[in-house]
Amino acid sequence: MALRMIGDKVMGLVANQYKAALGTQLATYGLRYEDLLIEENREVQEALELADPAVQTARTRRIKRAIDLSYKKKSMKDYAPDQDNDMFKKEIYVDIEKIRQRDQEYAQLNAHNKM
Template sequence: MALRMVIDKATGFAAKFYQRGVASQLTQTGLRYEDIVNENEREVEEALALADPDVVTGRTRRLKRAIDLNFKRKNMLDYAPDVDQETFKLEFYDDVMKIKARDQEYALLNAHNK
């Protein structure tokens, strides 16, 4: 029990440290955490197909802007220093998790067909 608490505390510290590092890199490019999710995964592709068109358009525009900034070797903070980018805002990742849970449930229910 005590070992578990120590491990959880250490993991939480490492996770917060990593999250701060990722957030600073995403802020420089103008991306959100959801934007760097691999869209070639089946679950993500399905969630994007079901998502609101405004969400998909915003994601596409952020990705294009990040590519442009990278090509120009610029930083998003040079153009908009006071913008709140909501780096860890979740718009479609909840749907990805629901699709994964649905697929796991389907696999468990059909395990007898093997």
């Protein structure tokens, strides 16, 4: 029990450091964590289809801007130094989780068909 608590505390510290480092890299290009999700995954694709058009447009613009900044070897701070983005804002991740739960439930309910 004590060993598990120590392990959880260490993992929490490492996770926070990783999140800070990742947040810095995302801020360099003006991206959000959700923008890194691969669109070819069925769950992500379905969540994007269900998302508000404004969310889809904003995601596309952030990705295009990041590609442009990377090509020019610039950072977002060069163009908008005062802009403060929430890199870990969840807009489609909640839908992705619901889709995964739905698919798991469907698989469990239809497990008898495999026999």
